[in-house]
Amino acid sequence: MNKSIFILFFLIAQLSFGQECMNVKFKIRGYFYAGSSQIDSTALGGFYVDKNVPKKLNAEIGKYSNSKDMELLVKPEMAAEYMEGIAGFKVFLINKTDSIMELPAQDSRLYLIRQVFYKNEWRDVEYLPSSWCGNSYHNVYIDPNDYWEFTAPCLKGKIEAKFRFQLYVNENLTIYSNEFEGSFNKRQLRKEQGHKPMGFMDPYNN
Template sequence: MREAKYYDQNIQSADEFSHISGDSIIVSLLNQDTILRIDIIHHSDDSIPLQTQDNALICTMEALNKNNQWLPIEYWPLSWCGNSYDGIDLKKGQSLSLMSKAPTGDYKTLLRYKILGFDTLYYSNSFAGNIEYCQFKEDSSTYI
């Protein structure tokens, strides 16, 4: 994606993004900082192939740690069933919207979303947020 923007206003509909000309992953705050909305807006001619698992877009959050490194704070649990994996092609003029609970904690940092394509990783813009620093510790009991 060539362009990503962060909106901290209350976004009501995808029509509010009609002025955006490039491809974008836009993260906006809803409900007074408790809900994040992730909009994937596609305007270029080629389709964007995105991977799904059990009909869900594979999307996780990353945060900037004290060493200025982007690290995952969410982990995607892999399925044991090969039939769980599929994909969608986002075509020109199409968009997708996802909702996520905004993380909370004592550590103020920058956050971003990572979305898995078939041959590309897509990243949203970075935006300010708070997490618990212990979220940087990988919990291997919840995924393969």
């Protein structure tokens, strides 16, 4: 997408809904939560179960992907509210294979993060927290011809760059999205957002 068109979409969204892009100076914690099409019978149990279950492909979503594989698609022109006051855009994970796909998760959080192309290499500007509780770790499943729909926050900063999302599936498969334009702050390459546990039942320190 032409960069000027991309910026125009977000200006319209912000004027319409009073939203702004996130201007932060740290790596954002992973936020892609996915429900499952089936139960993980091998998991210990006790993990957070998200309600964002896969949906059946319809004609509108199906036309986004011409691939017969599993595809991660960023649609920056599809403005959406990430959270109150924060502008976002749609991200789709589409399974057009003929198999049920199994993805690792922590409390329903996919191993999916944003990367920026900076100084001739791809670098993370988001991170995945690590749980000390084994019950947090499980798998989620998506059936053939299903898709997940997510909303990612729009970022803004001092450095203009191109971005993509990276999804770890297993040791043999990592999926990358299409690239898109945006901006970020340099400190997003180093410092993590961090997290303070909300009691003993919260197994995350970062």
